[in-house]
Each structure stands twice: as structure tokens, then as C-alpha cells.
Amino acid sequence: MGKKQRRMEVFDGRARYYPSDKLTLEELSYWIAFSRVMGIGPVRFQLLLDHFQEDVARAWYAPSSELTRIGLDQRTVDSFIRQRASIDPDHELERLDRLRIQVITWKDACYPPLLRKIDYAPPVLYACGQLTEDDLHYSIGIVGTRKMSSYGRQVTEHFTKELVKGKITIVSGLALGVDTVAHNTALDNGGRTIAVLACGLDTIYPPSNYHLAKHIIDSGRGVILSSFPLGIKPEAGNFPARNHIIAGLSLGILVTEAPLKSGALITANSALVQGREVYAVPSSIFSNSGAGVNKLIRDGAHPVTEVSDILEHLNIHTVPLPDASVLREPESEEERIVLGLLSREPRHIDDLIRDTELAPNIVTSTLTILELDGLVKQLGSMQYVRCT
Incomplete structure (x- = not known):
């Protein structure tokens, strides 16, 4: 079995394709097509929706002159005209259907309400697995270094396990290190987890976490999510956008261990910009792998030593749920x-x-x-x- 086929296999089994609950399949195909267009982000897409009274098909086929008249600059218009010539909206929908990937748009009731409130919320999300009500309202992001110490592993396992006991969904980025431990610990303790990717869902990155991604889907207790359409590779520039989504899905971000130069700090900063809480587990002053966490605390993140510190600060009162x-x-x-x-x-x-x-x-x-x-x-x- 080829490598590409193996990556796609993760979307078989429990993952199912569901069309939008507010859009026709034809309308949905154009939302998907627009998500493939470089240069048409949330702000410009909203401009198109407003002008064309949410008739996305009209927006897709609009002439250059009309697009410039509504406020798009000529460079963006020219780029869009070139790109749409190579995009077949019906074909995009068929590919997602074949891979059993769900499409979630701004219009859908299952679009995460926390994410919808942030700046530049993506108009389209791609998901394998089904989001639950608790996912939408009671999620906390756990992020940190790819090169964990034994202390970092212990801290990540402890906080994840205790959050899961409180029926909190764990959001992370499927990266090595802290992300992997957070996802695995959530599943091992009967909890739910959301893995956000920096690429299309036809690629699992890193490849070594293919089996973890498959386990998230096959367990029925998790979701693989991305704002990137199929075929987009995990390029370096995509990771800040991925981190933005992690922060947007979460009531708060917990950084368990991170050096000074860490993508986890980008996620934490994104959370702060969006008005979300940032929590940090203190590290030894002699630990380079925890220097970033200690800096977050100096800069105003909430130091935490127990899960109750987080839940009480967020005013989340959790109770064990009976069968x-x-x-x-x-x-x-x-x-x-x-x-x-x-x-x-x-x-x-x-x-x-x-x-x-x-x-x-x-x-x-x-x-x-x-x-x-x-x-x-x-x-x-x-x-x-x-x-x-």
C-alpha cells in the first residue's frame, strides 16, 4: 500500500461525511471552492457574502470588473480569476465525500461558537469525527515542547487526566512531545480530544502520529480538524494559523513545558490576543525546556499547580456524571x-x-x-x- 493511500486510510471506519445543515450541496461546493483560493480569507469572503447576498455561486463566477467595484484590489482579483480556472467546485465536494470528511461552515449549528468569536475565524472547517456539545463549550488546549523532559511528561499526563475527569475536551496539535501525550492521555482515560492540523486532512503530520490520528477517529471519542483544504501540505507558514485555531477552540490554553523558542508560545500569545486565558505550569529555574513557561508567568500567565486552579478561574464546576x-x-x-x-x-x-x-x-x-x-x-x- 502506497504512502498516500495509507495516510488516507485513517478516514475510513467511524468517520462519516455529513453535508452542511444550512447549505445545499451546490452552495456548499462553492464555500469549499473559495476555501481553496489563496488571498480570499475571512474578511474578503464576508465582503463577497454581503455584496452578493450570500449567493456564493454568483460570487464565484463574478466578472473582474464587479469584484473590483465592491472593494477587492486588482492584484487579489487577478489572482482569484487565475485560481478559479483550475478549481472545480463539484470535484472538491466529491473528494471530501470519498474520504468521508465533514465540512463545517459559518452557517452550521455545529460550528464551534468559541472559534466563531475570534478574529479571522475560518469560514470553512474540515473534520473527521463528530463534534459534541461538550467539545463546543468545554474545551481546553494543552500545548508545549516537542522535546519533553520526564517532568514535562508527568505534568502533561497529570493535568490531562484530571481535566478529562471533569469532562473537559482536550485540544492540541498532534505534534510530537506534549501534544502527543495530551491526546493519548485523554483517550486512555476515556476522555475526548481534538487534534488540529496545519495541513489538509489527506495528510497526517507528523507521519509518525498516523496511528494516533487513526485511534482518535476509530475510538469515537475525538475529532481531527483543519481549516486547510485537501492537498495543502504542512508548510511552516501554516502552523501559526493552526495555533490560532487551537486557541480559538479553547476556553483557555495550558502550557505544560516549553523553551523560549517554542510554537506553544505562539499559541499562548494568540489566546491572549483573542481574550482567552493562558495557564502555565512553573518549571525549575535551571530548566531550559521550561524557560518559556516561566517567561509566560512573568508576563502575566496564570501559574497553576492543580487542575482546580484552572477550573475555578474559568468558573467551571464539574461533577462526575452517572451512567x-x-x-x-x-x-x-x-x-x-x-x-x-x-x-x-x-x-x-x-x-x-x-x-x-x-x-x-x-x-x-x-x-x-x-x-x-x-x-x-x-x-x-x-x-x-x-x-x-
Whole structure:
């Protein structure tokens, strides 16, 4: 089996192709085609959407004169005209279908809401595997050096394992070192992980992590994700964009070990620019491999020594979730109303009394019964969360 075929094999099995939930296949084909055009990024693509009233086919076939009239510079227009002559939108869709790769656009409900909020969010994402609600809302990036010390490995394993216990999805870049340990530890402990690539999904980079990528997909507990279309190779200039996506998908970035010159610091800086939190595990002052982490702390990153430092700072209250198969359904209208107002975000009993418009004693007794049956949990100070 050739090397190219072997790289593509990872997308068989559990990975399935799903068309956009908001666009027709024809519309989707033009979104994909535009993602292949160098020079048409998120800002210019939005300009085209606005002018052509989201008729992407019209934008694709627009004459040069109209494109310049709406504000694209002549150099960009000329480049686009040249590139579109060699791109067949239908063929692009067929290739993705054949490889069972999902396409996620700005229009889709499963487009990660955290990523959508950042500057220059990519209009199109390519994914193998299925994103879950927890992936979309409770993800933390773990990044660091490719050349770990034993301390770096221990720290990465410890934090990953504890985050996974709290139902946090681990985001990283499939690189050697810290990234690899973070992905593997998440899977080994029954958690979920997202690997973001700096190339098209028909290439796994580094090649030595082919089996890890396959495991992420085959386990059903992870996603391989990229903003780059098929055929794009892992060139050096792509990695800052990959790091930008890692930061955008995450509530915060944890750097476990990194020297002064490390791509992990680019991810951390991208997170700061986007208003995301950056956490760093302190290293020995004599450790070159941890000098970058210590500098992050000096520059304002949050030093952390336990996972609770991260979760408390992000105000994430996690609870062990019982097996959903043994949980009963609400047995009364009061239980249905109270459960309907609860989620994994804690709510005070006073808020529940106000919003349910039920008598305080009814809300209190209902919460007590639900807690005894494992459907809700009190976190203290009369704050409740739902366990399902």
C-alpha cells in the first residue's frame, strides 16, 4: 500500500461525511471552492457574502470588473480569476465525500461558537469525527515542547487526566512531545480530544502520529480538524494559523513545558490576543525546556499547580456524571420544570424559585428528591447543577 493511500486510510471506519445543515450541496461546493483560493480569507469572503447576498455561486463566477467595484484590489482579483480556472467546485465536494470528511461552515449549528468569536475565524472547517456539545463549550488546549523532559511528561499526563475527569475536551496539535501525550492521555482515560492540523486532512503530520490520528477517529471519542483544504501540505507558514485555531477552540490554553523558542508560545500569545486565558505550569529555574513557561508567568500567565486552579478561574464546576442508562425520567411536573432550568452551569436555589414560580418548599423538596436519585448535585452554598 502506497504512502498516500495509507495516510488516507485513517478516514475510513467511524468517520462519516455529513453535508452542511444550512447549505445545499451546490452552495456548499462553492464555500469549499473559495476555501481553496489563496488571498480570499475571512474578511474578503464576508465582503463577497454581503455584496452578493450570500449567493456564493454568483460570487464565484463574478466578472473582474464587479469584484473590483465592491472593494477587492486588482492584484487579489487577478489572482482569484487565475485560481478559479483550475478549481472545480463539484470535484472538491466529491473528494471530501470519498474520504468521508465533514465540512463545517459559518452557517452550521455545529460550528464551534468559541472559534466563531475570534478574529479571522475560518469560514470553512474540515473534520473527521463528530463534534459534541461538550467539545463546543468545554474545551481546553494543552500545548508545549516537542522535546519533553520526564517532568514535562508527568505534568502533561497529570493535568490531562484530571481535566478529562471533569469532562473537559482536550485540544492540541498532534505534534510530537506534549501534544502527543495530551491526546493519548485523554483517550486512555476515556476522555475526548481534538487534534488540529496545519495541513489538509489527506495528510497526517507528523507521519509518525498516523496511528494516533487513526485511534482518535476509530475510538469515537475525538475529532481531527483543519481549516486547510485537501492537498495543502504542512508548510511552516501554516502552523501559526493552526495555533490560532487551537486557541480559538479553547476556553483557555495550558502550557505544560516549553523553551523560549517554542510554537506553544505562539499559541499562548494568540489566546491572549483573542481574550482567552493562558495557564502555565512553573518549571525549575535551571530548566531550559521550561524557560518559556516561566517567561509566560512573568508576563502575566496564570501559574497553576492543580487542575482546580484552572477550573475555578474559568468558573467551571464539574461533577462526575452517572451512567445515563440508569437515570430515571422526571416523575412529576415540578421535577420536569426544575430539571429544565438546570445545566452544568451552577444555579442558586433562589434563582430556581424565582424562575419556576413554584413555592419555595416545593422547589426545596423537589431538589432533595432529585439529588437523592442522582439527577442533580449541590455544589455548596445552595448552588445546583444537573448531572445529565
